[in-house]
Amino acid sequence: MVFRDVNDGTTLTPGVATGSDAPVALTTLGVTFGAERDAVAATVGSARTESGRLGSVERGTVVRYLPVASAAEPTAVGRVEYAVRVDERALPAASRDSLTLYRATGEGWRRLDTRTNASADRLRASADGVSSLAVVALTPGRVEVVATTQPPDWARRGYEASVTATVANPGDRAATRTLSVTVDGTGVANRTVTVAPGQRRNVTLSFPARSGTVAVGGVEAGSMSVGGGTAARTTAGASGPGFGAAGAAVALLVAAALARTRRR
Incomplete structure (x- = not known):
């Protein structure tokens, strides 16, 4: 898809037709632009089970990876709204409440604050850039x-x-x-x-x-x-007079002094 004649602050939210019959598909890519551009291109691929060159999400069970890419420089994009459809075919062992979205960044996968719309089978999240997503069951x-x-x-x-x-x-x-x-x-x-x-x-x-x-x-x-009364033995883990190695040493010295006094 190509966004044309965009201005700073303009928000465009086209529908995404890729993978319309797939169990997992990106349905909305809403971009708020941060700079004026004649055209900004974005590519959206079909959901897949492998992450390819991006590496795997380290936590949870990945339901699908969604390839998304754009050549736009970071300053051209202000905010991005993602909507991902996930139907029951993709959830053989996970509940919808366990799902969240991750986004690929230069430092690895970052978890997004994900909102669930159960009635429409949608996961929604905001991010500060356009890049690939992962649907993950946590x-x-x-x-x-x-x-x-x-x-x-x-x-x-x-x-x-x-x-x-x-x-x-x-x-x-x-x-x-x-x-x-x-x-x-x-x-x-x-x-x-x-x-x-x-x-x-x-x-x-x-x-x-x-x-x-x-x-x-x-x-x-x-x-x-x-x-x-006084403990016959002392151990760690108790607080108060008469506990600890120092207390035991003092008690022995006092006992020795008393014994010498009695002998005199």
Whole structure:
């Protein structure tokens, strides 16, 4: 297609006939121009399953690639509105809500903010240039607890303990989850975390120390006990007087001094 006699700020939205019977097709290419030109040409190809020289989209499952090209310099194009028709034949294992559009750039594929018009089987998105598109089915994100540290063996009653959970999101979209710390099945603390697609991170959760089996998000971390008075042993993960290597060293020095005093 050729856009002729365009001016700065002019918007032209011709229909696109290429691939009208295909399960996936570009139906609208609306261009708002950023400079005056006698003619601007754009080429739209039929949907295909291979990306060719562009490389593959790294995330999600590609439904189709849509070749789109223009020789116009970037300053000639201000804004582009894309509309892509996707019918049920292209969705054997994906729901329409999972679809999004990606656009090819010089730095790889960039995800577009995609709007879904379910009644008309259309995906719509805006971009700052004319280039090839990809229709991609993204897996919903979810936060999984994949590992935890061991809670402290012992903590003094009235103080806090902590446990660190490793969480991951194997999906293609960001996900948020409220993680619960339980002791013998009773909730004692919560923390809400958001994990980006494909990300893995560590989250530390503090909770009131109590005896029992500690779990984070349903994943068992280990057991701990709680008591009053001075601990016979100390571990990491508990806060308050009497914990840590420094506290243990001081206690030994005091005990030694008292023993010498008694011998005198």
